[in-house]
Amino acid sequence: MRVSALAGACYDGGMRMVVVGGVAAGMSAASRARRANPDAEIVVFERGAWVSYGACGLPYALAQDKPDWDVLVARTPQQLRGRGLHVQLEHEVTGVDARARTVTVRGPGGSRTEPYDELLIATGVSAVQPAWSVPGLAGVHTLRTMADAQALDASVRGARRVAIIGGGYIGLELAEALRARGLSVALLEAQEDVAGRALDPEVAAPVRAEVERGGVDVRTGVTVEGLGARAGRVTGVHTSAGFVRTDVVVVAVGVRANAELARAAGARLGRSGAVRVDVACRTAVPGVWAAGDVCEVRHRVSRRFVHVPLGLTANRMGRVAGVNMTGGAARFPGIVGTGIFKVFGLGVARTGLTLAEARAVGLDAVAVDSALADRPGYYPGHAPLHVRLVAERASGRLLGGQLVGQPDAVKRVDVLAATLHARGTVHDLEAYDLAYAPPFSTVWDALLVAAGRTARALGRPPPDDG
Amino acid sequence: MRVSALAGACYDGGMRMVVVGGVAAGMSAASRARRANPDAEIVVFERGAWVSYGACGLPYALAQDKPDWDVLVARTPQQLRGRGLHVQLEHEVTGVDARARTVTVRGPGGSRTEPYDELLIATGVSAVQPAWSVPGLAGVHTLRTMADAQALDASVRGARRVAIIGGGYIGLELAEALRARGLSVALLEAQEDVAGRALDPEVAAPVRAEVERGGVDVRTGVTVEGLGARAGRVTGVHTSAGFVRTDVVVVAVGVRANAELARAAGARLGRSGAVRVDVACRTAVPGVWAAGDVCEVRHRVSRRFVHVPLGLTANRMGRVAGVNMTGGAARFPGIVGTGIFKVFGLGVARTGLTLAEARAVGLDAVAVDSALADRPGYYPGHAPLHVRLVAERASGRLLGGQLVGQPDAVKRVDVLAATLHARGTVHDLEAYDLAYAPPFSTVWDALLVAAGRTARALGRPPPDDG
Numbered sequence: 001m002r003v004s005a006l007a008g009a010c011y012d013g014g015m016r017m018v019v020v021g022g023v024a025a026g027m028s029a030a031s032r033a034r035r036a037n038p039d040a041e042i043v044v045f046e047r048g049a050w051v052s053y054g055a056c057g058l059p060y061a062l063a064q065d066k067p068d069w070d071v072l073v074a075r076t077p078q079q080l081r082g083r084g085l086h087v088q089l090e091h092e093v094t095g096v097d098a099r100a101r102t103v104t105v106r107g108p109g110g111s112r113t114e115p116y117d118e119l120l121i122a123t124g125v126s127a128v129q130p131a132w133s134v135p136g137l138a139g140v141h142t143l144r145t146m147a148d149a150q151a152l153d154a155s156v157r158g159a160r161r162v163a164i165i166g167g168g169y170i171g172l173e174l175a176e177a178l179r180a181r182g183l184s185v186a187l188l189e190a191q192e193d194v195a196g197r198a199l200d201p202e203v204a205a206p207v208r209a210e211v212e213r214g215g216v217d218v219r220t221g222v223t224v225e226g227l228g229a230r231a232g233r234v235t236g237v238h239t240s241a242g243f244v245r246t247d248v249v250v251v252a253v254g255v256r257a258n259a260e261l262a263r264a265a266g267a268r269l270g271r272s273g274a275v276r277v278d279v280a281c282r283t284a285v286p287g288v289w290a291a292g293d294v295c296e297v298r299h300r301v302s303r304r305f306v307h308v309p310l311g312l313t314a315n316r317m318g319r320v321a322g323v324n325m326t327g328g329a330a331r332f333p334g335i336v337g338t339g340i341f342k343v344f345g346l347g348v349a350r351t352g353l354t355l356a357e358a359r360a361v362g363l364d365a366v367a368v369d370s371a372l373a374d375r376p377g378y379y380p381g382h383a384p385l386h387v388r389l390v391a392e393r394a395s396g397r398l399l400g401g402q403l404v405g406q407p408d409a410v411k412r413v414d415v416l417a418a419t420l421h422a423r424g425t426v427h428d429l430e431a432y433d434l435a436y437a438p439p440f441s442t443v444w445d446a447l448l449v450a451a452g453r454t455a456r457a458l459g460r461p462p463p464d465d466g
Numbered sequence: 467m468r469v470s471a472l473a474g475a476c477y478d479g480g481m482r483m484v485v486v487g488g489v490a491a492g493m494s495a496a497s498r499a500r501r502a503n504p505d506a507e508i509v510v511f512e513r514g515a516w517v518s519y520g521a522c523g524l525p526y527a528l529a530q531d532k533p534d535w536d537v538l539v540a541r542t543p544q545q546l547r548g549r550g551l552h553v554q555l556e557h558e559v560t561g562v563d564a565r566a567r568t569v570t571v572r573g574p575g576g577s578r579t580e581p582y583d584e585l586l587i588a589t590g591v592s593a594v595q596p597a598w599s600v601p602g603l604a605g606v607h608t609l610r611t612m613a614d615a616q617a618l619d620a621s622v623r624g625a626r627r628v629a630i631i632g633g634g635y636i637g638l639e640l641a642e643a644l645r646a647r648g649l650s651v652a653l654l655e656a657q658e659d660v661a662g663r664a665l666d667p668e669v670a671a672p673v674r675a676e677v678e679r680g681g682v683d684v685r686t687g688v689t690v691e692g693l694g695a696r697a698g699r700v701t702g703v704h705t706s707a708g709f710v711r712t713d714v715v716v717v718a719v720g721v722r723a724n725a726e727l728a729r730a731a732g733a734r735l736g737r738s739g740a741v742r743v744d745v746a747c748r749t750a751v752p753g754v755w756a757a758g759d760v761c762e763v764r765h766r767v768s769r770r771f772v773h774v775p776l777g778l779t780a781n782r783m784g785r786v787a788g789v790n791m792t793g794g795a796a797r798f799p800g801i802v803g804t805g806i807f808k809v810f811g812l813g814v815a816r817t818g819l820t821l822a823e824a825r826a827v828g829l830d831a832v833a834v835d836s837a838l839a840d841r842p843g844y845y846p847g848h849a850p851l852h853v854r855l856v857a858e859r860a861s862g863r864l865l866g867g868q869l870v871g872q873p874d875a876v877k878r879v880d881v882l883a884a885t886l887h888a889r890g891t892v893h894d895l896e897a898y899d900l901a902y903a904p905p906f907s908t909v910w911d912a913l914l915v916a917a918g919r920t921a922r923a924l925g926r927p928p929p930d931d932g
Contacts, residue, residue, distance in 0.1 A: 024909075057844050057904050071844035169903075300899075311909045312902045333897035340901035349901050378523050378537035407905055408874035414900045414911070415880045421898050422888035431799035432887055433766075434880045435806035435815050436778045437635075438523050439873055443490075443777045445880070 017325055018103060018116035019044040020093045020261060022051030023145075024311055025292025026122035027074075028318025029325065030085050036326040042085050043114070045105055047092035050146040051077060056311050058149040059170070063177035067153050069146060096265040098285045118325040121262045121275065121283075121290040122318060125255035125309050130165075132226045133251060139234035140227065140249045143170060152250065159247035160184055163237050165224055166252035167194030169341040169348075172207070174250060175216045176343050186217040186244055188224060188237065190253075198339055200354045202369050203388050203402040207348055214344035219244075255309060257294045270296040272307035279331040281321035289325055291317035298334035301352045301399055301420055302361045308335060336420040337400065342407045349413035352400025352420050355390050364393045368454040372446040374409035379438040385409050387450035389416075389426060396425035396458050401450075415447055426454045483791055484569060484582035485510040486559045486727060488517030489611075490777055491758025492588035493540075494784025495791065496551050502792040508551050509580070511571055513558035516612040517543060522777050524615040525636070529643035533619050535612060562731040564751045584791040587728045587741065587749075587756040588784060591721035591775050596631075598692045599717060605700035606693065606715045609636060618716065625713035626650055629703050631690055632718035633660030635807040635814075638673070640716060641682045642809050652683040652710055654690060654703065656719075664805055666820045668835050669854050669868040673814055680810035685710075721775060723760045736762040738773035745797040747787035755791055757783035764800035767818045767865055767886055768827045774801060802886040803866065806879060813876035817883040818866025821856050830859045834920040838912040840875035845904040851875050853916035855882075855892060862891035862924050867916075881913055892920045 017033055019026045022044045030042050044051065053072045061067040077087045088107065095104035102113050127142030134140065139159075141152040156162060162178050164171045167189030175185050187194065193204035194211060212218050219241060228236040228243065236245040257274035259267075267283035267290060270276040275290040277283055279298075283290050293309030295317060313335055323330035338351040358365035367390045375382035385405035391398055401416040403409070419429050430451035436443050444452075483499055485492045488510045496508050510517065519538045527533040543553045554573065561570035568579050593608030600606065605625075607618040622628060628644050630637045633655030641651050653660065659670035660677060678684050685707060694702040694709065702711040723740035725733075733749035733756060736742045741756040743749055745764075749756050759775035761783060779801055789796035804817040824831035833856045841848035851871035857864055867882040869875070885895050896917035902909050910918075 054842060054844065054904070054909070056902070056909070057842060060845060060904055068844075310902070312899065312911075312914075315909050333899075335899045338899045338901045340903045340906055342903065342905040347906070351899070351901070376520060376523060378520065378534075379526060408877075411874075411878060411901060411906050412880060414878060414898070414913075415884050417899055417901070418881050418884035418888070418890075418895075421894065422884070422890060424884075424888060428887065429884075432880070433778065433799075433801045433804045433817070433883055435804045435817070435877060435883070436522070436776070437806045437808065438520070438526055439808040440806055440813070440877050443520070443522070443781050445778075447880075448778075 014039060015117040016041045016115060017043070017118045017120070018114060019120045019122060020103070021122035021124055021292070022046030022087060023053065023055060023122075023124060024314035025318035025321070026120065027052045027080075028315045029120050029122065029291055029322035031083070032319045032322030033326045034083055034085060036323060036328055038084075040326060044080075044085055044087045045091040045093050046087065046089050048145055048147055049089050051087055051089065052080060053146055055145065058143060058146070059173035059177045062149055062153060062174065063180040065181060067149070069150065072146070093261060096261060096288070098265045098288055101287055117287065119265070119288050120321050120325060121265070121267070121288065121294060122292045123258035123261055124293040125257050127251060128254045128256055130224065130251065130253060132224060134227055134229065137227060137229055137234050138232055139247060140251065142251050143174060144255070152248075155248050156181065156183060161186070161246045162248040162250065163188060163244050163246035164250045164252060165237065166254070167191070167218070167220065168197060168252060168254070169195060169339070171250070171252040172211060172343040173341060174252065175211060176214060179215055184217075185215070186219065186246065187211065188222045188239060188244065189218070189220045190223050192221050194218060194220065195348060198350055199348070199402050200356060200367065200388060203386060203404055206386065206404050207343065207346060210344050210346040255293070257307060259294055262288070262290055262294065270305050270307070272296055272305070274307040276305060280324045281317055281332060282324070289321045291321040297332065300334045300336050302357070304361060306337075308337065310339060336417050338413060338417045340410065340413060345406070346404060347407035347410035348404050349410040350400070350402045351413050351417040352398065353390060354400060354402065358390055358399050363399060365390050365399055366393050366454070366457055368450065368457045370446070370450040370453050372449055373442055374405050374446060375440070376438050376442055383409070385446045387446050389450050389454040391426045391454050391458060393458060396427055396455060398424055398426055398429060412445070412447055426451045426458070430455055480505060481583040482507045482581060483509070483584045483586070484580060485586045485588060486569070487588035487590055487758070488512030488553060489519065489521060489590060490780035491784035491787070492586065493518045493546075494781045495586050495588065495757055495788035497549070498785045498788030499792045500549055500551060502789060502794055504550070506792060510551055510553045511557040511559050512553065512555050514611055514613055515555050517553055517555065518546060519612055521611065524609060524612070525639035525643045528615055528619060528640065529646040531647060533615070535616065538612070559727060562727060562754070564731045564754055567753055583753065585731070585754050586787050586791060587731070587733070587754065587760060588758045589724035589727055590759040591723050593717060594720045594722055596690065596717065596719060598690060600693055600695065603693060603695055603700050604698055605713060606717065608717050609640060610721070618714070621714050622647065622649060627652070627712045628714040628716065629654060629710050629712040630716045630718060631703065632720070633657070633684070633686065634663060634718060634720070635661060635805070637716070637718040638677060638809040639807060640718065641677060642680060645681055650683075651681070652685065652712065653677065654688045654705060654710065655684070655686045656689050658687050660684060660686065661814060664816055665814070665868050666822060666833065666854060669852060669870055672852065672870050673809065673812060676810050676812040721759070723773060725760055728754070728756050728760065736771050736773070738762055738771070740773040742771060746790045747783055747798060748790070755787045757787040763798065766800045766802050768823070770827060774803065776805060802883050804879060804883045806876060808873045811872070812870060813873035814870050815876040815879035816866070816868045817879050818864065818886050819856060820866060820868065824856055824865050829865060831856050831865055832859050832920070832923055834916065834923045836912070836916040836919050838915055839908055840871050840912060841906070842904050842908055849875070851912045853912050855916050855920040857892045857920050857924060859924060862893055862921060864890055864892055864895060878911070878913055892917045892924070896921055
């Protein structure tokens, strides 16, 4: 039976759903579809050897001298098959005929054509390979998949030095992990700050200091010009500031959507190069859906489509697709740009727009930095907490926030995310009845103090909502 | 010059503001008024020997063998006087003539009459003294003020056993503090659960287990019938379950508003016995204001006036009063019922209404309990996190939430508080873009999972707000 979900029909079984990609979005979709339609045939093609694992856990596994990869696996292929999901590992979908509703699949036994009624493209992202990269050079790695992590693990055994190229959150998490394994770690970043794409410069500065305290040789403003090699193995990195000798290189300069299949199917790509879907996770091609890292999503604050591949977004889109592909009616609510990472003893979190991002989309924004404490000075373990709030000048609407402090202090970024979802102002935020006891916060939680300062910087009257 | 703030006039100096009570609300008001009006004469009468200290820190100071009381002091009387605040310690205001705008003050030098233009009553609360209490019996204590804490500290030196009567958050914090000093601690609670006034029974159960793991002899469902004494000193507690021998007793069975002065001034009291003020912190008596623990406040979820004396509320009301008494226009936004405490290795937080509270105010509410994890199973230090959400059945509106888990996991109650401020539903909550990385949470933060389960329990469709 072939009924398009576009018609909103409820399936009574017999439909064949094909999912391309078996990690976050793909497995979420398959599982949700299975629950919604026990009779559907659900096939998952994964080009790698692992499915249903927590890719965000890879840096933490790598911190161990003997990584335990299995703990990252949510469900094994056997368990998934037991649930009636036909998981096929090492099967790459290389083509799609959206009119015929077939895909071409290349597996260990060769290529074949498979039919589908509904197709989900959840092909994720790949690490960007810069122009200077040398295909096949031993000792050079990226980190996206389980296979990447296992190859890197093998490579660092016996190595003394590693150079990480790129100071985004993956590079930073990895720097900490490899320091924990006793490696000498150099971090090379082209921009002036580490984590500088996610944070305004005022917030990024202490991150660098913490990474250096952790024993990482941080070099910013450094352009990579090429790799040195001998006998097919990397020996160092040629940079604008000289040659950096190393045994292993990890390239972590960003990702790009694996959008080729979607494009071949006729799906529209956004300016980022990622797939554009509607709130139901439909592409414009009948029977073809997309979800997860391969997609752009709507940013609820800027109202723009953005490509911000993160775990929760991928899982949520997968669920939405799985529901809708089996005749349900779920909608992806968009994101507000929330992100968080830990590096050594520091937690870093952001949500909404940075000042630079707000200005880039034409908003008249103000940013206010507050150097605060996360707990009362008399409570053991109190530490500084930097809060930067970004607000719209005329309305006082909160546009974003950035926090740097102890790891256990920065998850409160979620309060800002909630405020963004509600389109609240800094005056709204200042009025929140937040939890206080000395082990948790100051009487006026740092967010309340920051909101008050931001409100005063805007020259707006106090809240009036009694 | 005597101009009523009720007229909304802007003072140009010369007004005399009298503040009764120099802790949270009183000092917040005085400081804020000082900033708003550099020319006003501001007098603070405090019946105790300390002002401007963090009363919530007293249990933590008491955990030390030699408590450092000074660290709790935000500003000394000398510092406050340097800012032009005339702080008078050990001065009790015993009467008020609101027509004449005078107060009667009893200090070390006797009683006198003092004029005011604007009077703030910030007299706080006192610990309830049950019927069985014996005035003047040595070894029996309450814990509200610095003086109380110092007396208790002196009393436990050399003591071996302490019995805490009352298993609310103060009793629990104190039990931990005194265990840290090596005392044998019994906790006697009349209800079946500890923390049972703040939490539904489903959430309170693990709190008791943790307190017992901490070495406290917890006895619930136990009614105190009297105190045993010898030679003017307590020797034990007579209870419905027998005699409990002890060297020291701490009575922590609740508080009542010190509303006598406000009542004498003609202010209206609410059903709780605390003072009823408007959103500007005015009483109904011209020139008389009240703020802090002595007041009822509006609960934004139940829309009722409630007496929930907590630090942030007191500070916030003090600020509002200080602004308004000097001609400004601030409004107290009310509370949503947020509270948090730590006891041993457990954090406990709540906001909004418990199921019992929701039903008591006539709401058709549903509660859903979710036993979750605060971090992925592969991340070191992950632990269980219990989330209970309360929602209105027909609308899905979030009415409240309770969390029990590791201390660093429960401050996320603030996300629920933000949702309550915005009058959001559990569907809104489920759509939040919350921060995820393995050191901080599961991919789907526990709040998102709990929101989803609660939404499904309501039988409501998924969110549709794309």
